[in-house]
Amino acid sequence: QPNGVTNGEAPAEPHKLFDTILVLDFGSQYTHLITRRLRELSIYSEMLPCTQKLADLDWKPKGIILSGGPYSVYAADAPHVDPEVFNLDVPILGICYGMQEIAWHFGKNVSAGEKREYGHAALKIQRHSGKEAHVDRLFAGLQDDEEVWMSHGDKLSNLPENYTIIATSDNAPFAGIAHEQKELYGIQFHPEVTHTKSGNVLIKNFAVDICKANQNWTMGAFVDQEIARIRALVGDKAQVIGAVSGGVDSTVAARLMHEAIGDRFHAVMVDNGVLRQDEAKQVKETLTQGLGVNLTVVDASERFLGLLKGVSDPEKKRKIIGNTFIDIFQEEAKKIAAAAENTALAGKVEWFLQGTLYPDVIESISFKGPSATIKTHHNVGGLPEKMDLKLIEPLRELFKDEVRKLGESLGIPHDLVWRHPFPGPGIAIRIIGEVTAEKVRVVQQADKIFIEEIRNAGLYKDISQAFAALMEGKAVGVVGDQRLHGYIIALRAVQTTDFMTADAYEFEQKFLRRVKNRIGNEVQGVARVLYEITSKPPATIEFE
Ligand code: GLN
Numbered sequence: 248q249p250n251g252v253t254n255g256e257a258p259a260e261p262h263k264l265f266d267t268i269l270v271l272d273f274g275s276q277y278t279h280l281i282t283r284r285l286r287e288l289s290i291y292s293e294m295l296p297c298t299q300k301l302a303d304l305d306w307k308p309k310g311i312i313l314s315g316g317p318y319s320v321y322a323a324d325a326p327h328v329d330p331e332v333f334n335l336d337v338p339i340l341g342i343c344y345g346m347q348e349i350a351w352h353f354g355k356n357v358s359a360g361e362k363r364e365y366g367h368a369a370l371k372i373q374r375h376s377g378k379e380a381h382v383d384r385l386f387a388g389l390q391d392d393e394e395v396w397m398s399h400g401d402k403l404s405n406l407p408e409n410y411t412i413i414a415t416s417d418n419a420p421f422a423g424i425a426h427e428q429k430e431l432y433g434i435q436f437h438p439e440v441t442h443t444k445s446g447n448v449l450i451k452n453f454a455v456d457i458c459k460a461n462q463n464w465t466m467g468a469f470v471d472q473e474i475a476r477i478r479a480l481v482g483d484k485a486q487v488i489g490a491v492s493g494g495v496d497s498t499v500a501a502r503l504m505h506e507a508i509g510d511r512f513h514a515v516m517v518d519n520g521v522l523r524q525d526e527a528k529q530v531k532e533t534l535t536q537g538l539g540v541n542l543t544v545v546d547a548s549e550r551f552l553g554l555l556k557g558v559s560d561p562e563k564k565r566k567i568i569g570n571t572f573i574d575i576f577q578e579e580a581k582k583i584a585a586a587a588e589n590t591a592l593a594g595k596v597e598w599f600l601q602g603t604l605y606p607d608v609i610e611s612i613s614f615k616g617p618s619a620t621i622k623t624h625h626n627v628g629g630l631p632e633k634m635d636l637k638l639i640e641p642l643r644e645l646f647k648d649e650v651r652k653l654g655e656s657l658g659i660p661h662d663l664v665w666r667h668p669f670p671g672p673g674i675a676i677r678i679i680g681e682v683t684a685e686k687v688r689v690v691q692q693a694d695k696i697f698i699e700e701i702r703n704a705g706l707y708k709d710i711s712q713a714f715a716a717l718m719e720g721k722a723v724g725v726v727g728d729q730r731l732h733g734y735i736i737a738l739r740a741v742q743t744t745d746f747m748t749a750d751a752y753e754f755e756q757k758f759l760r761r762v763k764n765r766i767g768n769e770v771q772g773v774a775r776v777l778y779e780i781t782s783k784p785p786a787t788i789e790f791e
Contacts, residue, residue: 258479261644262306264472265291266460269308273297273316273326273344274614279606280439281312281342283646284447290454291464293644296614301331310338310430310458313345315437316614319401320344320351321358324617328352338430338457340385343399346424346433353407360402360418367442368397368416372423375411382413382425384456385432388448395422395436395443402435430457466653470503473641477507480639481598486511486587487639488580489600490572491542492671493522493530495664496602496642499654501540503641504600506657510541511593512600513583517575519568520548521673521682524691533663543583547575552684559680561791568672573630580634599636603643604650667712668746676791677716685772686734690717692770693736700762701740710752713740715766716779716790724774733774736766741788749783 261267268285272278272294285292297313311332318325328348332339341349350356370393372386395416403421406412414423414434422435432453438446454460481487487504491497491514504512514534518527527544534540554567584596631638642650654664670676674694678686693715701707718735725731738759743749763776779786 258476259472260306260476261291261464261469261472262293262308265464265468266309266458267306268292268310268312268454268458268460270294270312270314271297271299271328271332271345272314272612272614273318273348274616275315275317275342275344277437277439278314278613279609281314281450282605282609284439284450285454286464286646286649288447288451288454289462289464290460294609294612296612297326297328298614299329301329301335307335308337309460310340310454311335312453313339313341313348315343315345315398318344318617319357319359320347321355321401326614326617333431338453339432340453340457341431341433342437342439343397343435346435347401347403349431349433350403350405350407350421350424353410354405356403356405356407357401358404360400362418363400364397364418365399366397368395368418368422368436369393370395370414370416370422370436372414373412375413379411379427382411382427382432385413385423385425385434385449385452387452387456389445393443393445395438395446396440397436399435432457466649466656469645469649470506470653470656473503474507477504477639477641481508481511482594484594485597486513486584486593486595487598487600488513488515488583488596488636489602490514490576491516491530491534491540492669493526493533493663493666494669495654495659495666496604496650498534498538498659498663499650499657500600500602500642501534501542502538502654502657502659504639505538505540512541513587513596514540514542515576515579515583516542516544517572517579518544518546518548519551519572519673519675520684521551521568521675521687523669523674524695533660538657538659543579545575545579547571550575552682552687555675555682557681561676564675564682564791565672568675572671573633576630577634597637598639599631599634601631601638601640603640605642605644605646608643665708667707667710667714670789676789677714679717679790680719686717689734689736689770689772690715693738693766693773693776696765696769697738697762700758700765704758706752706754709742710740711743711746711749712788713738713752715739718777722775731772731774733772735775735777736770736773737777737779737790738762739779739788739790741783743783743788746788747783749788751778751780751782754778 270281282292282294347357410424413425416422419435424433438449501514534542651664674690675682716737721732740752741749
């Protein structure tokens, strides 16, 4: 369907337009990685909870992967997949719990193992010949001995009927199984984690060779269908409003909306006074001149700083900033709506743009346990409900690296696309204690120098997030023979792949000394510069 609309009905989601591998989640901490690995192979994949009823799906996957999970399939309250998946006549790959689920379904062949197996394991692949040779496709291109990653306590006690062994390990005689005729496979190890050396090859074998999924999921293909979907959804009159922050997600979402509906998309940027130095000005330049987005910048820095006066509790700071943002955004939205209605060029503001990404969706639908109710993803501050607007989330199928690729293909400047994350409450939570205009100035200037030096040294992309923060209290220093009772700046730079854990970046002394010199010379009122080396955990990346 070239225009992303099937038969003039509801706009089609990617799972209707791209071959899709469905990942059913049994609660493993690695499930999202299966989906990511497939996406990296340009294969579209979506995750749904293992409780998904097939009858409720209005699309058919090319193949299904059953994930791992913390439960034991033989336990009374263990989660089980809708048995209909086995009648769907598409290939199925069970990973760990997923394999145990297959073995349980076909004859209750699972029991508790003598010992847990956690970590690296040596896999021995068993090749087949004759009419069974097709089962070898899962391991095509792999060595006979492979290093894999295991994490299980249960094991297959027997081979289900009509199955054959395709791999073994010292501790797992059924490390891999395959049905002799049907496309059903099970593996005890985790191909989705990087510790399994050839995991990607295996996943590709399953998706491309066995499921015959097309590798056509590219951001170039996505952008066209997404623009068509937005147009179909919004129609040719209604208008959309959304907040932008200067970060990659909101910028990409805004650019996409502009591409789809032009000036009927209204972006609003609220300058809360605790942004990076010159940020509001730069965002305005990039979005309006560079990307053509219809943008209103509201300078509310004094209002925010006024409300933050005397407040040093981090939670209170966050609340004030969050609530004030909502108030201001609503005020602005009313103005835009009123102006829009007067022009008669277009219809009412009916939609609210939100830059939700797929990890947020995964987080809200992942399987949390047999008794847990699935919580729905809640919107930031409940703005759309409050304003009686419908929600539009053009990035909700995308991972962060896909958003970045999309951003580049939409012509968004490289530096912005690869920008480090910046928290919503901004510098307010990088100033320990009370926020004042003076402290904001000190942090902004120190931060600018730090980032500039990181860029000059070519380290920006190596580092996941870097910033300057202001410690509470003051320290003594001497500047030009004068005693100075000055501010204490802490520099923080971390490396991380997922922001769940992080390590402090190891700079060379020379580099840190250069940054210290520049901050000491150029930022008035600073007496000390510290480099913060705590990892996460125990620390968080931000200070408050
Ligand atoms: N809970 C199951 C076991 O211990 C499955 C583990 C998993 O899927 N990682 O064997």
